[in-house]
Amino acid sequence: MPSTTRRFTILVAAAAFAAMSAFLVWAFLQAGTLGMYRWGYRTPVLALCAAGIAPLVVALASIALMRGKAYTIVSMMSIAVSILSLLVAIGVSAYVFSNAYGPVASPARPTLVDPARGFPLRRAGDGSPTLRVALSSDPHYGREASNAEARSAILRLSQAEHEAGRLDAFFDLGDTTEMGMEAEDWKDAIEGITRDAPTLPFVALLGNHDALIGGRARWRAAFAAGSGPGGAPAGGLSASSWRMDSGPVHFIALDLLWGPEGFGKRERAWLARQLEEIPAEDFIVVMSHCFFYSSGYIDEGTGKAWYDHEEMLREVAPLIAGKADLVVSGHNHYMEWLEADGTAWAVAGAFGGKPDPVPSYRSPRSVWFSQGVFGRLVLELRPEGLSCEFQDQAGKPLFQKTLPRR
Ligand SMILES: [Fe+2]
Numbered sequence: 481m482p483s484t485t486r487r488f489t490i491l492v493a494a495a496a497f498a499a500m501s502a503f504l505v506w507a508f509l510q511a512g513t514l515g516m517y518r519w520g521y522r523t524p525v526l527a528l529c530a531a532g533i534a535p536l537v538v539a540l541a542s543i544a545l546m547r548g549k550a551y552t553i554v555s556m557m558s559i560a561v562s563i564l565s566l567l568v569a570i571g572v573s574a575y576v577f578s579n580a581y582g583p584v585a586s587p588a589r590p591t592l593v594d595p596a597r598g599f600p601l602r603r604a605g606d607g608s609p610t611l612r613v614a615l616s617s618d619p620h621y622g623r624e625a626s627n628a629e630a631r632s633a634i635l636r637l638s639q640a641e642h643e644a645g646r647l648d649a650f651f652d653l654g655d656t657t658e659m660g661m662e663a664e665d666w667k668d669a670i671e672g673i674t675r676d677a678p679t680l681p682f683v684a685l686l687g688n689h690d691a692l693i694g695g696r697a698r699w700r701a702a703f704a705a706g707s708g709p710g711g712a713p714a715g716g717l718s719a720s721s722w723r724m725d726s727g728p729v730h731f732i733a734l735d736l737l738w739g740p741e742g743f744g745k746r747e748r749a750w751l752a753r754q755l756e757e758i759p760a761e762d763f764i765v766v767m768s769h770c771f772f773y774s775s776g777y778i779d780e781g782t783g784k785a786w787y788d789h790e791e792m793l794r795e796v797a798p799l800i801a802g803k804a805d806l807v808v809s810g811h812n813h814y815m816e817w818l819e820a821d822g823t824a825w826a827v828a829g830a831f832g833g834k835p836d837p838v839p840s841y842r843s844p845r846s847v848w849f850s851q852g853v854f855g856r857l858v859l860e861l862r863p864e865g866l867s868c869e870f871q872d873q874a875g876k877p878l879f880q881k882t883l884p885r886r
């Protein structure tokens with residue numbers, strides 16, 4: 481076999497390998513992809529790896545044969561496998577990039593709050609400074625199984641309260657969309673939020689679904705409100721990880737999507753600094769998409785435990801426990817109040833995403849739990865402390881606890 485054929489066999493195999501490697505390296509540099517791989521969607525990633533490596537293996541086999549009829553057949557096979565692999569790499573890249581960076585999803589934007597500026601405190605009837613905010617997570621716009629009626633009801637109730645001067649802001653803790661790189665899902669989300677809550681000050685965190693795959697660019701286009709690079713607020717780590725000071729209540733948002741993947745030395749040092757700076761008598765509310773303590777279930781498809789998150793509890797919780805008054809998360813589609821290690825832990829994943837199954841595991845830290853009910857968690861600064869009340873989508877109280885001043 482002429483050496484030009486040999487060179488072509490090697491060249492096309494190397495090109496296929498390089499194209500697939502470049503795509504996979506890019507994908508794993510994106511927020512949330514490592515978590516996605518570890519927590520669920522392993523098969524498509526492994527299939528792409530195999531498709532990238534196969535051309536090299538077959539090309540090496542053909543070279544090892546050196547000559548003869550077998551060499552010709554294997555060489556031809558090698559070229560075919562390489563071209564197929566190259567087409568898969570180009571096709572997958574084109575699909576992902578054209579979705580993640582395609583046309584603008586919607587020209588509208590919710591009424592966003594720059595976390596570096598926050599929102600002003602109001603005066604209560606007795607003249608004391610007060611604030612009242614609502615938090616909920618996981619509306620999953622763009623998914624058929626999500627409850628559009630419930631998420632609209634939650635937003636409309638919050639908008640009405642804001643107009644009546646009784647609600648200062650709404651925090652959406654992520655998984656706003658089902659598939660973060662899809663423009664359609666973002667269009668659905670942005671139009672839904674701006675229709676139901678046009679003037680409600682809106683603050684969003686990044687969820688694992690929002691980040692799928694390379695979805696962070698679309699999340700930023702919808703929600704980033706800071707004045708720094710990539711929409712990060714002054715002093716913040718990113719557009720979705722920052723500190724917001726509202727008088728004696730301090731909100732800290734963390735980028736924790738599937739777990740502590742990506743939460744490294746820099747993030748730990750930043751968090752420690754924020755916690756140190758805040759006066760001990762003030763209230764600290766930490767927010768993240770991924771939960772720490774939670775009741776839950778074993779995912780049938782992956783065998784993974786979606787409860788008391790081992791890695792979050794081992795790697796991140798010790799930095800917060802006993803320092804934050806309250807940690808609020810979503811990710812599990814429940815509402816739950818848990819108490820552990822001198823901190824209250826709330827799960828508020830009830831913003832319309834399909835409810836998770838009835839738990840097979842009840843966290844020993846659980847104090848109150850609700851499955852299958854949509855709603856929000858309302859925090860209110862009162863003279864006696866920080867009132868935390870779970871409500872259903874109509875505003876009916878479900879569970880209330882006041883965290884006292886330390
Ligand atoms: Fe979710």
Ligand SMILES: [Fe+2]
Nearest residue numbers: 655687688811
């Ligand atoms: Fe999630």
